[in-house]
Amino acid sequence: MRRRLAVLSAAGWAFPLVGTALAQVPTFASRSELVVLSATAVDGKGRPVTNLKRQELQVLEEGRFQPIVHFAEGREAQARVLLLADVSGSMNGELKTTSARMAIRQILAALAPEDQAALAGFDSEYWGIVGWTKDKRKVEEGIVNVKPFGSTALHDALDHAARDIASHGEGRRAVVVVTDGIDTASKETPESVIARSRALDVPIYTLTVVSPIDDPSSKIYVGHETETAAARGSFLLQRYASHSGGSAYVVSDFAGLRSAATQIALELKHQYRLGYDPPDGPRQFRRVEVRATRKGVLVRTRSGYLPPS
Secondary structure (H helix, E strand, C coil): CHHHHHHHHEEEECCHHHHHHCCCCCHHHHHCCCCEEEEEEECCCCCCCCCCHHHHHEEEEECCCECEEECCCCHCCCCEEEEECCCCCCCCCCHHHHHHHHHHHHHHHHHHCEEEEEEEECCCCCCEEEEEEEEHHHHHHHHHHHCCCCCCCHHHHHHHHHHHHCCCCCEEEEEEEECCCCCCCCCCHHHHHHHHHHCCCCCCCCCCCEEEHEEECCCCCCCCCCCHHHHHHHHHHHHHHHCCCCCEECCHHHHHHHHHHHHHHHHHHHHHEEEEECCCCCCCCEEEEECCCCCCCCCEECCEEECCC
8 A cells, every 4th residue: 555655646646547538539419319429440461440431430229220310530539548557466477567567658658748647556455656648658657656566456456446447437448468467366347347448438458578488379378288377377367358348368478568558549549439320229248340331340349238227
C-alpha cells in the first residue's frame, strides 16, 4: 500500500479513473437505445484497412442484416487508451519489466497528439497510476516508478479497467493489457468479465510477455507436449480479445514486442464506430457480426450484447 500511495502522489493522480475529466468526443447520446459497435478492419496480412465506407459494411444480429444508422471513421474522433500494466511479482524479471515499459512506450508514440491515455497497474488489486492526459510523457514516467510485487488478479483488473474506460461515454477506446498472462488471485471468472466487457463495447488488446520456451513462435517452444501455465493464460487472453473485438499477441523478444505494439497502435488509430437500432425481441444475449463487402477484408467487433431491461 505504501508503494501505491507513493506512485499516486508522484503522478499527481487521484483514484479512480472515472473521476478524471475528458475532452468532448463525438457520441451517439441522442440515440441512447442504439447498439454501438467498435470495429476494426484488416486485410489478409493483418494490416488495418482505413478507407471503408458505410456502404461497404454490414451488421448482422443473430444472422439477420440490420441497417446501419450511424457511422464514424477512426480519424473523426480522438482515441482514449487505458494501458493496464501487470506489476505483480511474476513480472519481476528484466525481460518482462523492460518489455512492459517498451510496449507502453511504443503504443504511446503511435498515438496522435489529440489522443488521450491513462495508466493503471495491478497485482492482487487494481489502482490508477496516471490519469487521462494528452501528455504521453507523464504516462511513460508513471510506469518507471512502479516495482513488481505481490500476487496477480488479472481478471479482476480487466473487469475494473473495462468499466473505468466505458464510464466516459462514446468514442474510440480500448484497454491494452501488458502481462505474463498468469492469474493467481482473481475473485472474478474470465467468463463473467468477458460478458461484461462485451456489454460495455470495450475492445481488449492483450500483449502477453513470456519466455521463449512458452512462445509458440519460438524454436525452443515446449508447449507442443505439455501445456504450461503461460500457455493456459495466453489462451484465456485470446478469448478476451476475440469476444471483445480486440486482438491478442504473445511475445518473447523485443522484435516481436515492437511489432505487436505497432500493430495495436495502428488498429486503435483506425477504429470504426457503427450504430444500429436493435430489433424487438426477448432480453437475452444476441450474437453480432460485422462484415465487409470488399474482398479480402475481415472485420472484428464484440461477439454480441445483452439488451437493456
